[in-house]
Amino acid sequence: MQLFGHPRQGASHDIPARVDEFVKRTEGILGSAEVVIREHTLVPFYLPLRREIDAEQAISAIRAGGLGGIKARLGILASGFGAANPLKACMVCVKVDGLDRGVSSWHLDHQWPGAWICLLHDAVLQYGLGKVNAEGRFHWYLPQDIAFAEASKTPIDGSAMQVLRKLTACACGLGRLPQGFHFDQTTLAQTYQSRMIDLGLASPSGRLRSARFAEALASICEPLSRLHGMEILAGVASGDTGAFSRLMQERRSTPHPLKHLIFVTLLFESWQAFTSSYQQELGNAPFVKDETNTGKATVLEDQDHSRSQSVAEDVRQGMSVTRAAEAAGVSVATAIVWSAAAGVPLSRRPKKLTPRVRAQAVASLKRGHDKGVVASLVGVSIQTITFLLRSEPGLRSAWNAARLARARKAARTAWTRAARRFHSPMQQVLRQREPAAFAWLYRNDRQWLQQFTVETLLKPRPTNNAHIDWNERDRVLSASIEIEARNLVQTKGRRLKLSDLCNAVPQLKALFSKIRKLPLTRAAVASALSHRS
Structure with a gap:
């Protein structure tokens, strides 16, 4: 009551409420409301994968006290991982804190969802039995005040430890992203797809190689499914990969961040490798390496945005790209990308992409062909095609639009042909015959799908069949x-x-x-x- 002005609101350790009132009553000793939320709660873990407007609404609710269904809006309740984030601690840290300070404390990097390793001591974390399942829900605990349980009921072997280390580093990296950063969902899906192709888990056209993908994903999810609160992954380890394969597609709804982190753990060597690939796909160089090597990522701030504008303006005024890059202290490739993003046409001195090859590649990309197909067609690497997309003004937008049109036409054609072949059956029958077409239309062309259903398909009969045994x-x-x-x-x-x-x-x-x-x-x-x- 004395800290938050309410007998219960504010007592949650993961996503509290009435933070403005807390800052006022503590006279800002821990910083502003933004600092308290960013450095002392789990909120930063959930926001980078949400839209900016969703993040703003969530922060406003947390500051004011009207949490309501915030966990539902952030996609936590429907995730299958549960909405309770148990307090976690490293027993070595608890002992060291007690010796150094006389009292133990909670460490933020131990609390992120998916973090189950103390990266400092390479020890498996244990979870507290208070503040979950309504036991001590509104109490205040220090680590020495609470009983702990093991993260896994079975021994954790060396290969499982390696998975946990990678997942923990990714969780810390996501939770420590700078305030205001949000992933672009289209670029994120493209980053995953490109990496899947590189690893042979998808074909050059982006088609999932189901058997290989299921085997690789099971190697990650099987050890994770033994952990407290992650039992739902047992189904994935048994071959149910749909929730993860859908991450390669741009989605209106955003899955729980843990699904993204598990996917990153599968596809990339480290969090830094993932952010580097995302930056390359984005073509805007927002990430820079973190020299502290703590699994965190940092982004270029406003001054770098001004620098990119300055480079583009210099090139527009006639300065060579090389000279503009030297003046700004960046690579020539970065200067080319910045100039292209600003719509500045560049003179070319081709090495691999001769004028003829370049024109052929651009024309093929504008028709929506995949990067791997274009690379094979013109005889260059996928990396060269990726750089062409980043450096040619307007090409990426035209490519994305063409790909969308091709995918729309393919899905509509497959759905329409199936309906004709089965003489306008019920939608459930078509879904079984053309699951990929239905999934694409439902996510990306729902209005057409609904209209087609009303005008063409039979209406389903009422049924009380249960889908759960x-x-x-x-x-x-x-x-x-x-x-x-x-x-x-x-x-x-x-x-x-x-x-x-x-x-x-x-x-x-x-x-x-x-x-x-x-x-x-x-x-x-x-x-x-x-x-x-």
Whole structure:
């Protein structure tokens, strides 16, 4: 009440509320509201992958106190990873803090979703059992005040540790991006696709090679699925790769950042390698290497934007690109990209791209052909075609528009032909026959799809068919509760509480609203809570 002006708002450790009131009452000792949010909460982890307007609305709600459904708006609730971010700590750090300062404290880089390794001590983090499952929800804890549990119920071997280190470094990199940075979704999808092609997980045309991709993704998701709160990845490890393959496509909705980080962990050697590839795809050089090598990334600030404008203006006035680059202290390639982004035409001194080859490549790109196809056609590398897209004014926009038109035509044609072949069936039948066409049309051309459905397809009959096997879910969950209850009774030596079961079986809490469909689970919970040691 004294810190936030409210008995409960502000007590959340991950996404608090009433931050403006907190800053006012603490007289700004920890900095402004923006500094508090950026350096003492998990909010920066979720914003770079959202639109700027979404980020502004979220920050306003956090500062004022009207959180409402902010976790739903940020895509956290529907992610499958759960909305609770448990407090985590490195036991070595807890001990060192106690010796150095007399009291232990929470470390921000340990709290990011997906961070399960202390990069300083190379130790697996443990998660706290307070402030989750309604236990001590509004309490204030230091690490020495709380009980901890192991991140994994099974031993973590060397290969799993390597995956956890990479994922943790990526989580720290995302959480530490500068304030106001937002990924461009189109460029992000292109970055993933280009890397997939380079690794042979997709064909040069961008078509997913499903078997290879599933095998590679399983090698990452299988060890991660053993961790607390990441059990949902067990399905991915068994071959359900759809949630990740869709990341190669530009989407209106944004998945949980953890899915992006797992994808980055799979495709790239490090967070720095990913940001470098993103910068190359973006063609705007926003990232620079972080010399501290802590897994963070920094972006060029306003002064670099002014510098790019200055270079473009110098070239427009007749200065050579080489001289303009030397004056600005950047490479010639960067000066070319900056000039092209400003729409400045450049004189060419071709080495690989002769006028004939260049014209052929530009014409092919304007028709929407993939970079790999164009590279093979004119006999140059994909990197050369990428640089051509970045350095030719207006070419990237024309290429993206042509690719969109080609994809739209292909999807509409496939969908229409299937409808004719099956004599205007129901949409569900067509979805089974043409899943790729439906997915593309639903995300990118929904108005046409809806109109086609109304005018051409049969209406589905009402049905009460259930898509979830509740009996099987009930059987599996009740068995898990019985096993964990026996273990808890032996270790705790007291009567169990509901929060004990929720901590041991994380999926239990999420299914409370469906408990009437789970009679075996309801009976197992009742039996566990009534048992006396």
